[in-house]
Amino acid sequence: MAKNIYVFLAEGFEEIEAVTTIDLLRRAGLPTHIVAVGDSPRVAGAHGIVIQGDVLVDEVYSADVHALVLPGGLPGVTNLKASAKLQQLLQDAAEAGKWLAAICAAPSILGERGYLEGREATAYPGFEQYLTGAVAQPLGVVCSGNIITGRSAGSTVDFALELIKAIEGEDKAAEVARAIVYQR
Template identity: 65%
Template sequence: MPKNIYVFLAEGFEETEAIGTIDLLRRAGLPTHIVTIEDVPHVTGAHGIAVQADLSIREVYSADVRALVLPGGLPGVTNLDSSPRLHELIHDAVGDGKLLAAICAAPSIYGRLGLLQGKEATAYPGFETQLQGAKPTASPVVRSGNFITAKSAAYTFDFALAIIEALEGKAKADEVASAIIYQRH
């Protein structure tokens, strides 16, 4: 069974959404890898924070995927969406029934690829129109089928905990929330 969760970063990613999610997934004991879509070891976020990647996107193989995670931020989302390899990995994950998660502006990538057809989804205000085929909702975090979408950086912990719950169950998500003294919404 594939075990890896891949969090994809591109220049201009939203740091809170990326780092907060990575941190909680790793606290849950989930093998979580930071992946850059560029062929460089570092990627810089929208607010100037540089992050060391674990892997380049060319080192990610569909057979190893348990979940794909896309943080928001601009121009990070635009840069992610320009990666044909990321699109390929996303399509493979959908075909294999893997978990796909995106927060803030990033759910728009799944929408533009036509993958949210008939699913409930949320995104940063103003990006709902790019959730093509989805049933937009005002909820801050939504799980619909194998997709988890979240509205903004303010909901990063809820987003990460939803991913943990989807992969490892509610008890594990509650354990991680309790360890950081976080009240789940």
């Protein structure tokens, strides 16, 4: 089965978190798809950078999912929360124990849906209150079971490498880190 990873972009997403994560996942050879949440395949980030999605959210099917990734940014996270289709995909993935990854303000979506209950997690400072049921950690990246959370744009490389490690193993994550001359 393909290890399809879907990265969801809604108007106002944080560009560093989205593009860096997509880039590193693709460098690892993982089939990574940019999902536009909305009616258009073109999505503008919080700082005006427009990204072309590979598919629209309505074209993603739970059976194809290995991991779902939610970048932060505002109002991007608010717009992700408003997508009923994304909420259904998250529920299906959580129930199936598939990988869920969220960074910056986006872990609040996982917290508000109850997916962080009894887990450690991190989020952008000030968003810890939305990590319902979690033990909030002031760390750059936290992996707890099948959920990976990242704190901020400054943690994005570590966040993406942690996801690569979870899916493909430490050797592949180290290989990607070496290729970009990054020391963890």
